[in-house]
Amino acid sequence: AQSVTQPDIHITVSEGASLELRCNYSYGATPYLFWYVQSPGQGLQLLLKYFSGDTLVQGIKGFEAEFKRSQSSFNLRKPSVHWSDAAEYFCAVARMNSGGYQKVTFGTGTKLQVIP
Amino acid sequence: DTEVTQTPKHLVMGMTNKKSLKCEQHMGHRAMYWYKQKAKKPPELMFVYSYEKLSINESVPSRFSPECPNSSLLNLHLHALQPEDSALYLCASSQSPFVTTANYGYTFGSGTRLTVV
Numbered sequence: 760a761q762s763v764t765q766p767d768i769h770i771t772v773s774e775g776a777s778l779e780l781r782c783n784y785s786y787g788a789t790p791y792l793f794w795y796v797q798s799p800g801q802g803l804q805l806l807l808k809y810f811s812g813d814t815l816v817q818g819i820k821g822f823e824a825e826f827k828r829s830q831s832s833f834n835l836r837k838p839s840v841h842w843s844d845a846a847e848y849f850c851a852v853a854r855m856n857s858g859g860y861q862k863v864t865f866g867t868g869t870k871l872q873v874i875p
Numbered sequence: 876d877t878e879v880t881q882t883p884k885h886l887v888m889g890m891t892n893k894k895s896l897k898c899e900q901h902m903g904h905r906a907m908y909w910y911k912q913k914a915k916k917p918p919e920l921m922f923v924y925s926y927e928k929l930s931i932n933e934s935v936p937s938r939f940s941p942e943c944p945n946s947s948l949l950n951l952h953l954h955a956l957q958p959e960d961s962a963l964y965l966c967a968s969s970q971s972p973f974v975t976t977a978n979y980g981y982t983f984g985s986g987t988r989l990t991v992v
Contacts, residue, residue: 791974793980795983800963800986800988801985801986802879802881802965802967802983802984802985802986803918803965803967803981803983804983805980805981805982808980849917849918853974854974855973855974856931858930858931859973860906860923860925860930860931860972860973861906861969861971861972861973861974862920862923862931863920863981864920865917865918866917867916867917868915868916868917
């Protein structure tokens, strides 16, 4: 089954430091991959997405992610973290069910804590 | 308008109550979704509506009844819920219900925090 794995449950970084959140996927064909961010008690906001083409994708809020087929990874990065980036981050994959409809499945999430 | 609006933001209901959650979008999206999110867990898909028709039901108990009156509106009717149904209920929409490169991902509402007592 197609899925995504986020190996880090919780990450703490200092404000201004660089950030990398890991995501690994399992899927036979080219996956449709997303990163979402969720602030406490809020809905999810799409940061960026990868469907095909350039493997380095730029998103909102200064985030980027790199698709690496050889490593089955889609890691999220930011060169300098701001305190407002503290949130839960979800990697997600879109797959097609037998009826042709998309189903988006989320990883278990990585909680980011930013310290001064 | 690039938002998905969910009401109410908070709901407390007894196990014998009937209540409804409402979701609205005016982006012309043709697919709408209900997700359930328990604390410290990822969202789990419940229902998918495609062009106002139910296309996916993830074996959700019948005490949850979705309804899509028109292309902009999605309801979730609740009846005889259990305390374990307490969760954040998220609505989302997407341009298309299909996996295509033109699909720009989901737009989520901020959710309804449901507590069943």
